[in-house]
Amino acid sequence: MAESESGQDKTEDPTEKRKQDSREKGEIARSKELNTLAVMLAGTGGLLAFGGGLAQTMMELMRTNFTLSREVLIDERSMGLFLLASGKMALLAVQPVLLVLLIASIVGPIALGGWLFAAGSLAPKFSRMNPLSGLKRMFSTHALTELLKAMAKFFVVLMVALVVLSSDRDDLLAIAHEPLEQGIIHSVQLVGWSALWIALGLLLIAAVDVPLQLYQSHQKLLMTKQEVRDEHKDTEGRPEVKGRIRQLQREMSQRRMMAAIPEADVVITNPTHYAVALKYDPEKGSAPVLLAKGSDFIALKIREIATQHNIQLLESPALARSIYYSTELEEEIPAGLYLAVAQVLAYVYQIRQYRAGKGKPPEPLKDLPIPPDLRRDS
Structure with a gap:
């Protein structure tokens, strides 16, 4: 038919x-x-x-x-x-x-x-x-x-x-x-x-x-065909409901991310469009972990929270973009960025020592070694 x-x-x-x-x-x-x-x-x-x-x-x-x-x-x-x-x-x-x-x-x-027992069929119609x-x-x-x-x-x-x-x-x-x-x-x-x-x-x-x-x-x-489409929507979730759920999930993820920023060792910025927060735990001996990342307004909030908690801010546009695009939250940075991030963390530790009166001021960081496959120019 x-x-x-x-x-x-x-x-x-x-x-x-x-x-x-x-x-x-x-x-x-x-x-x-x-x-x-x-x-x-x-x-x-x-x-x-x-x-x-x-x-x-x-x-x-x-x-x-x-x-x-x-x-x-x-x-x-x-x-x-x-x-x-x-x-x-x-x-x-x-x-x-x-x-x-x-x-x-x-x-x-x-x-x-x-075999079937359906209580609904016993109800009077x-x-x-x-x-x-x-x-x-x-x-x-x-x-x-x-x-x-x-x-x-x-x-x-x-x-x-x-x-x-x-x-x-x-x-x-x-x-x-x-x-x-x-x-x-x-x-x-x-x-x-x-x-x-x-x-x-x-x-x-x-x-x-x-x-x-x-x-x-x-x-x-x-x-x-319409009944099949409607059932699929009801089963998989209507677009507006799924969109609302995703929005709530993003908000919850952002709140957890913002709460983790005070534990970071350094926040690397673009300086205005991107910001990433890293933490390194020497006792675990693993690579640095990404605690937070964001662009535009989220990047601004990350910098504000970092400033409030005296977290070191470091401008490195190329490294900030590379980490932003290559690493997810609560994941370790890729092996290709170990050397660049190690230089950043060493620089941050030297600043802390200098502020504590235990050393000389560090020299400004020069171009950080970022592999071509991890570099994001825009």
Whole structure:
């Protein structure tokens, strides 16, 4: 289907988030025909497997209850005990079949779509109480599909039942001439096999319904291009929100950076456009670390804080630009700048010694050795 100009045609496959949201709402593919088939096959299989024992128990139950003595019949307490014992015997006889049916009723629904418990699907939907919505559902494509499936199921079961009864006609008539016990067992077997063939007839309906339910579920989850874009924005974050987050992160980073400037050994400036603050810890024996860097207004703030805390300011445009572009915050300077920064730190230490009255004033620094690959001329 071609996409309209409004972008409302659902031509895009559902995203994983769309599928997950649908599962949380309980909107997954389910096949009632598959559930019915599973229960029917389990019931008939259980009847065939345990039918002999069930028939024997029922005959024993009937024999016991039809041969009660006169004393038992006139004793109300004895009749109650016989009723309780008969109920217990009947329950134990049908218990295996009931257990098989219980397992089938659980396995059948989860065979398509898997196990799912969605609390949201238990909430009442008042929109379903709207008569107009109800009429719309009655004459919808889904309602027509369900009607066709019901009619097909009826005709399939009818045809299979007619064929089975026609083939078993002689056995059904023969039951009337068999002894009671043999007739009961034979009847159970005939009922079991007949139900099994009828259940197998539902395979055709389930084979059509399962792909249909999967297709309809997929069609409901299809998305328009705009929905895909909106979901991507919601998942990845809208641009304005992401921009605000980045701004807050930059502000927090700048506050931490400004708080670290008083620990610096020297601030190298451009002198106006760039400023970088370095610290060297001789005990660690590693290279100098960049504590702060900035340009224009940030560079001005770095110089102000350095002046307030008596941090040495040193003008070296080439070195300031090289460190600014090659080193990130809290990282060591590149090996190519070791010699230049070592000369700067030595100069700063000599100034400190001179101010403390322990040495001569150092000579001004000349051109610092900066490798061409680290030099930034502008």
